[in-house]
Amino acid sequence: xxxxxxxxxxxxxxxxxxxxxxxxxxxxxxxxxxxxxxxxxxxxxxxxxxxxxxxxxxxxxxxxxxxxxxxxxxxxxxxxxxxxxxxxxxxxxxxxxxxxxxxxxxxxxxxxxxxxxxxxxxxxxxxxxxxxxxxxxxxxxxxxxxxxxxxxxxxxxxxxxxxxxxxxxxxxxxxxxxxxxxxxxxxxxxxxxxxxxxxxxxxxxxxxxxxxxxxxxxxxxxxxxxxxxxxxxxxxxxxxxxxxxxxxxxxxxxxxxxxxxxxxxxxxxxxxxxxxxxxxxxxxxxxxxxxxxxxxxxxxxxxxxxxxxxxxxxxxxxxxxxxxxxxxxxxxxxxxxxxxxxxxxxxxxxxxxxxxxxxxxxxxxxxxxxxxxxxxxxxxxxxxxxxxxxxxxxxxxxxxxxxxxxxxxxxxxxxxxxxxxxxxxxxxxxxxxxxxxxxxxxxxxxxxxxxxxxxxxxxxxxxxxxxxxxxxxxxxxx
Amino acid sequence: xxxxxxxxxxxxxxxxxxxxxxxxxxxxxxxxxxxxxxxxxxxxxxxxxxxxxxxxxxxxxxxxxxxxxxxxxxxxxxxxxxxxxxxxxxxxxxxxxxxxxxxxxxxxxxxxxxxxxxxxxxxxxxxxxxxxxxxxxxxxxxxxxxxxxxxxxxxxxxxxxxxxxxxxxxxxxxxxxxxxxxxxxxxxxxxxxxxxxxxxxxxxxxxxxxxxxxxxxxxxxxxxxxxxxxxxxxxxxxxxxxxxxxxxxxxxxxxxxxxxxxxxxxxxxxxxxxxxxxxxxxxxxxxxxxxxxxxxxxxxxxxxxxxxxxxxxxxxxxxxxxxxxxxxxxxxxxxxxxxxxxxxxxxxxxxxxxxxxxxxxxxxxxxxxxxxxxxxxxxxxxxxxxxxxxxxxxxxxxxxxxxxxxxxxxxxxxxxxxxxxxxxxxxxxxxxxxxxxxxxxxxxxxxxxxxxxxxxxxxxxxxxxxxxxxxxxxxxxxxxxxxxxx
Numbered sequence: 001x002x003x004x005x006x007x008x009x010x011x012x013x014x015x016x017x018x019x020x021x022x023x024x025x026x027x028x029x030x031x032x033x034x035x036x037x038x039x040x041x042x043x044x045x046x047x048x049x050x051x052x053x054x055x056x057x058x059x060x061x062x063x064x065x066x067x068x069x070x071x072x073x074x075x076x077x078x079x080x081x082x083x084x085x086x087x088x089x090x091x092x093x094x095x096x097x098x099x100x101x102x103x104x105x106x107x108x109x110x111x112x113x114x115x116x117x118x119x120x121x122x123x124x125x126x127x128x129x130x131x132x133x134x135x136x137x138x139x140x141x142x143x144x145x146x147x148x149x150x151x152x153x154x155x156x157x158x159x160x161x162x163x164x165x166x167x168x169x170x171x172x173x174x175x176x177x178x179x180x181x182x183x184x185x186x187x188x189x190x191x192x193x194x195x196x197x198x199x200x201x202x203x204x205x206x207x208x209x210x211x212x213x214x215x216x217x218x219x220x221x222x223x224x225x226x227x228x229x230x231x232x233x234x235x236x237x238x239x240x241x242x243x244x245x246x247x248x249x250x251x252x253x254x255x256x257x258x259x260x261x262x263x264x265x266x267x268x269x270x271x272x273x274x275x276x277x278x279x280x281x282x283x284x285x286x287x288x289x290x291x292x293x294x295x296x297x298x299x300x301x302x303x304x305x306x307x308x309x310x311x312x313x314x315x316x317x318x319x320x321x322x323x324x325x326x327x328x329x330x331x332x333x334x335x336x337x338x339x340x341x342x343x344x345x346x347x348x349x350x351x352x353x354x355x356x357x358x359x360x361x362x363x364x365x366x367x368x369x370x371x372x373x374x375x376x377x378x379x380x381x382x383x384x385x386x387x388x389x390x391x392x393x394x395x396x397x398x399x400x401x402x403x404x405x406x407x408x409x410x411x412x413x414x415x416x417x418x419x420x421x422x423x424x425x426x427x428x429x430x431x432x433x434x435x436x437x438x439x440x441x442x443x444x445x446x447x448x449x450x451x452x453x454x455x456x457x458x459x460x461x462x463x464x465x466x467x468x469x470x471x472x473x474x475x476x477x478x
Numbered sequence: 479x480x481x482x483x484x485x486x487x488x489x490x491x492x493x494x495x496x497x498x499x500x501x502x503x504x505x506x507x508x509x510x511x512x513x514x515x516x517x518x519x520x521x522x523x524x525x526x527x528x529x530x531x532x533x534x535x536x537x538x539x540x541x542x543x544x545x546x547x548x549x550x551x552x553x554x555x556x557x558x559x560x561x562x563x564x565x566x567x568x569x570x571x572x573x574x575x576x577x578x579x580x581x582x583x584x585x586x587x588x589x590x591x592x593x594x595x596x597x598x599x600x601x602x603x604x605x606x607x608x609x610x611x612x613x614x615x616x617x618x619x620x621x622x623x624x625x626x627x628x629x630x631x632x633x634x635x636x637x638x639x640x641x642x643x644x645x646x647x648x649x650x651x652x653x654x655x656x657x658x659x660x661x662x663x664x665x666x667x668x669x670x671x672x673x674x675x676x677x678x679x680x681x682x683x684x685x686x687x688x689x690x691x692x693x694x695x696x697x698x699x700x701x702x703x704x705x706x707x708x709x710x711x712x713x714x715x716x717x718x719x720x721x722x723x724x725x726x727x728x729x730x731x732x733x734x735x736x737x738x739x740x741x742x743x744x745x746x747x748x749x750x751x752x753x754x755x756x757x758x759x760x761x762x763x764x765x766x767x768x769x770x771x772x773x774x775x776x777x778x779x780x781x782x783x784x785x786x787x788x789x790x791x792x793x794x795x796x797x798x799x800x801x802x803x804x805x806x807x808x809x810x811x812x813x814x815x816x817x818x819x820x821x822x823x824x825x826x827x828x829x830x831x832x833x834x835x836x837x838x839x840x841x842x843x844x845x846x847x848x849x850x851x852x853x854x855x856x857x858x859x860x861x862x863x864x865x866x867x868x869x870x871x872x873x874x875x876x877x878x879x880x881x882x883x884x885x886x887x888x889x890x891x892x893x894x895x896x897x898x899x900x901x902x903x904x905x906x907x908x909x910x911x912x913x914x915x916x917x918x919x920x921x922x923x924x925x926x927x928x929x930x931x932x933x934x935x936x937x938x939x940x941x942x943x944x945x946x947x948x949x950x951x952x953x954x955x956x957x958x959x960x961x962x963x964x
Contacts, residue, residue: 042578046798048571048679049558049580051712083794083841085818092797144802273841275850278683278791281713 006240007205008233010168010198011160011213014175015153016185017129017193018061024128024152025052025095032191036134036145044150046090051279054079058152059102059283061184062126063293065154066103068182068300069121069175075285077102079126079277084270087144088131096127096155098274102283108178109302110170119171120159129153154184160199160210165226172196172222173324177301180326186365189220198229201246202236211236212246216260219253228253232260304329312342318350327364328353334371339378348378352395360399369402377405389462390414418465420472426464427472430455441477449473481506482640485693486549486700489643500548500592504533507550507594511641517622517962519614520636522555523563523596536590546704547590552642554633555596556603557688558677559583562593566679567611568601570799570806570825580677581709582646582688589704594642598632601827602796603653603681605629606899609890610829617886618660619960620925624883627657627899633691634661638960644692644701648678650685651784652878652903655915658691659878659928662917662958664698664945665691667903669936670910671716674709680795682788683714685907694955695916695946699723702938718936726939727946732766734944737871739774742902747880754919754927755877758948762875765947769875776863779856780905785897786840786853787908793837799825832893857908864909868934873941876902878915878928902930912938916945917954926958 023030026043043050066073080098106121131149133142156175162168176194179185187194196219201211216232219225231253236246250270251260299307301323308319323329328349335345357364377398381391386409397408409415417423430452431438441448453469481503484492492498508526515521533548540547553559556566558576560583565571579587586593600610608616608631616631618624619639626635630647634657637645647654649667658665666689673688680686690701703724708717738759743752759769801807801821808820826834840849867874879899889896906913913932920926929948933941 045803047558047577047804048564048566048574048798049556049576049675049677050578051676051714053711053713081794083797085797085800087800087802087814090798090803092800093794271843273794273838273843273846275790275794275841275846279680279714 003237005205006202006233006237007207008163008229009160009201009203009210009213010162010229012156012158012162012168012171013197013199014156014158014172015195015197016156016179016187018058018152018154018184019186020055020057020061020152022055022057023150024055024058024126025150028150030151032188032193034147036143037147039147040149044090045146052095052277054280054283055152058126059285060293061152062102062124062154063285063290064182064184064297065156065179066106066124067290067294067297068178069103069106069108069124069156071103071106071121071124073103073285073290074100075287075290076100077283077285079280079283080274081277083273086130087142088133088149090131090146090149094128094130095277095280097125101125108171108174110167110174112164112166112170117161117167119161119167122157122159124154124156127153127155160201165229168198168229169222169226172225174301177324177326180365181298181300183298183326188363188365189222190363192220195220196225198225200229200232200236202233202240212248214246214248214260215250216253217250217263219255224253224255227255227258228260231258235260301326301329312336312346314342314346318346321354322346322349325364327367331364331367331371331374335375335378338372338375339382341378341382344378344381345374348374348391348395352392356396356399367399369398373398373402373405380405380409384416384418384465385409386414386416387462387464387466389457390416393462414463416465417460417463418468420468423464423468423472424476426456426459427469427476430459431473431476438477482510482643484643486643486697489549490545500533500537503548504529504550504592507642510639511594514619514639514641514962517617517964518619518635518639518641519616520552520598520626520632520639520641521595522565522567522598522611522613522632525562525593525595528562529592529594532592536592540590545589548592550592550594550643551586552594552597552633552636552645553583553586554599554630554645554647556599556648556679556681557583557646558679559593559596562596564596564679565613566602567599567613568826568830569612571804572612572806574804576677578677581674581711582705583677585704586646597630597636597642597645600629600631600653601830602679602792603629603648603650604792604829604833606652606656606896607884607886607890608632608635608657609886610827612827615886618883619962620662620883621923622962622964623885624925625660625886627660627879627883629653629657630665630691631657634658634663634665637661637663637691637693639962644690644697646688646701646705647691648681648686648688649907650681650788651907652900654689654691655878655903655913655928655930656899658915659917659926659930660883662920662926662928662954662960663691663693664695664914664916665689666698666702666914666938666942667906667912668702668706668938669912670907671714672718672912672936672938673705674707674712674715676709676711680791682791683795684791685784685788687907695914695942695949696724696727698914698945699727699942702942716936721939723938723942726943728943729947729950730766731762731944731947734762734767734873734940735871736762736767736769736944737772737867737874738769739772739777739874739876741774741777742876746898746901747877748882748921750921751877751879751881751927754921755875755929758918758929759875761948761951762944765951767944770871772867772871774863774867774874774905776856776860777905780860780908781897781901783853783856783860784900784904784908785836786849787857789833789837790841790850791837793834793841796826796830796834801825829893860905861909864905864911872933873937873944874932876930876932878902878930882921882923882925882927906930906932911935912941914941914945916949917958918948918952919954920958924958924961924963
């Protein structure tokens with residue numbers, strides 16, 4: 001059978017760390033990157049006799065996420081213990097939710113190649129993160145860092161509604177932007193605060209029954225997720241084509257070798273022996289509580305996008321890029337407030353800022369400057385104080401060492417030369433040095449003008465006002 | 479005056495009248511421990527120097543001592559004490575020093591009480607004789623060949639032997655009441671949620687409660703006053719107004735309605751225990767209460783239900799003792815799995831392992847519905863039946879244990895028979911109710927017999943008053959005392 005006769009089916013389990021100030025069951029801070037075991041206490045270290053106390057903010061954030069993804073919110077929910085042994089799990093059980101998750105039966109809408117599609121959300125539940133093992137740091141052995149133990153997570157489980165890597169990527173990006181917009185998670189993939197496990201199966205097109213699925217873990221970028229899925233789809237089709245059967249198992253994606261590996265190191269049989277957490281009382285939510293959260297939900301990306309199209313006349317494509325990230329979108333809106341020029345801000349974000357983000361591999365949340373500084377940069381461009389080529393340099397400087405753009409150009413001496421006398425002097429000097437180009441121009445080769453302007457720009461390190469330069473060259477060569 | 483024979487309220491009286499001071503009291507107890515510990519073996523840790531230093535510190539800070547300042551206390555070794563070993567009488571935690579104080583210990587310290595030591599118990603509170611301690615077998619002060627009961631056997635024996643004036647125990651299925659009964663002292667298991675569990679090393683989280691073991695009912699009320707109350711560190715603790723339980727001791731049970739469930743007097747009960755309990759019921763009638771026989775037929779399922787739920791929770795709670803951090807770790811291992819397996823195999827005793835295996839089994843997929851889920855349903859039925867009884871009656875009267883203290887070694891190799899010793903006490907934990915055990919008499923061999931009074935949720939005042947009234951009537955402590963027979 002040909003590959004085209006197969007269809008891939010994907011479902012995602014996304015773990016997103018909630019950005020609450022404190023952990024889910026104790027008051028330790030959740031900040032990333034601290035020295036090992038400095039953000040711990042007897043509770044998150046699972047000292048004997050300690051008890052968990054549920055952080056109410058965690059419930060609030062999860063309900064927000066549920067409402068933003070069209071879920072039904074359970075008024076009656078509870079915590080359960082998921083039991084397994086691993087050194088990063090100090091209690092030997094993870095407090096999670098089993099049969100009564102906080103949120104159920106939602107969906108989000110994605111768009112791929114102009115086609116809209118609803119992807120079902122099976123459930124969203126709250127749970128605690130595990131700690132981290134640092135291997136071989138002190139010459140052999142493993143060291144346990146429990147700073148992350150007890151950091152609150154939501155697990156968002158999708159229906160097996162996804163059919164391509166494009167759909168998977170669109171779903172993840174949409175989900176990520178929703179969580180950013182409602183400010184429940186900062187979704188930093190490199191720091192592991194937004195992680196996806198992918199369930200993949202293949203079946204013959206037209207089959208209604210799902211094939212046997214494998215679960216892939218350890219993919220920490222959109223790129224590795226796409227690669228992992230592509231690899232796994234091919235692998236499963238190969239197995240089937242060779243007359244074999246796909247085994248249900250958990251696989252670890254290895255980004256370096258570009259392969260998946262079977263992972264059976266946790267426990268042979270995965271029987272988590274879930275049972276209700278006796279140390280915590282049931283979670284009962286009133287209709288009023290849920291309504292209050294609903295009322296405070298911020299504007300979501302879909303609605304912002306619509307507004308950008310109408311209010312700022314952005315193109316569909318640009319509006320989508322900007323609203324894909326709350327941070328870009330906030331940057332956009334903030335800068336407009338300062339400079340009142342949506343078109344110019346849009347252009348800077350779509351061309352230069354996007355390029356720099358891509359080149360330096362940083363995420364919008366990590367942009368070091370603020371919207372005020374960006375707005376001021378646009379004002380300098382609009383007033384002609386700096387040229388657009390200097391504008392790019394200022395932007396790069398903003399990424400390097402963010403401060404007031406005015407200060408940057410003063411300090412660097414980048415103010416545009418708009419003095420006619422000064423410009424005329426430069427033009428005359430360039431003309432003297434390049435008689436051939438003058439001759440070319442006069443014989444009808446318009447390109448020669450471009451060369452001359454370029455030389456003048458070089459001479460002034462880009463500071464000459466290009467309109468004035470053009471004008472003067474034309475006048476001098478009349 | 480023999481200081482160590484006095485109750486705490488008697489000590490307080492003497493301090494107030496300047497007949498005694500805190501230093502004399504502490505020294506008397508340290509001497510008593512010195513004299514009796516070799517026979518009774520109640521302590522895992524004795525804090526001789528520490529307790530003296532602690533008293534000096536308090537005396538320096540305060541000129542005049544009052545209330546509970548300087549009153550000594552013993553603590554079961556599964557309640558965490560900062561800077562002092564908390565072993566749970568297990569090899570697993572042989573060298574574990576808690577970095578924090580349990581909430582009840584904070585309260586003890588706020589009241590400037592002096593901890594005399596940590597008391598022996600069945601390993602991780604699993605057992606009914608204190609024979610399952612990794613360190614030592616505690617003896618019953620009434621007869622050194624008998625067990626003190628368990629799991630709070632060290633606490634009950636130390637109080638009975640006057641080595642501490644009172645002690646804290648914990649009760650998951652009878653672990654305060656049964657040893658109190660065996661040792662002829664008073665033991666109270668409070669309503670689930672009345673006393674914070676924060677810092678009590680968990681055995682079965684939905685059943686565990688810390689409670690007092692004392693010489694008499696007034697002391698029991700006094701100690702309950704100190705340890706009861708809401709704790710924001712334990713979300714299962716209840717937010718209620720604080721009560722002075724000593725005010726409930728009215729020495730009057732007129733009009734009180736007492737139910738006597740026939741199932742607790744049927745099969746397996748020792749005839750002497752039975753007849754003394756029947757006598758006790760008659761005494762209540764003489765005192766003006768009405769006593770009626772009832773049926774509590776769901777009780778026969780309590781023991782099975784208890785062992786399923788308790789073991790299920792224990793199998794999860796004891797997972798953290800894994801050889802990775804603060805526990806015993808095996809000497810040699812090739813990989814992680816072997817580190818776990820060997821540390822846990824070597825660190826836990828047989829009874830603990832038995833219960834972990836049982837609990838793991840009942841939670842396993844394919845068995846969960848048949849065992850754990852069914853047990854939870856029965857638990858609801860047990861609660862409902864008790865509720866019905868308390869619609870009509872103020873309290874329920876039963877034996878605390880079907881027998882008096884048994885010989886050391888007579889049951890330790892027969893787990894099922896050992897479990898049967900809990901038959902009268904476990905349903906109280908299943909239903910989350912309060913219950914007290916007080917000594918009512920001795921059998922023909924001079925071993926104490928205990929009576930259990932069960933109250934409705936948060937009706938500690940009712941059972942304390944009923945117990946107090948009975949105690950005032952028969953004056954057990956004036957008639958009988960432990961003789962350290964061997």
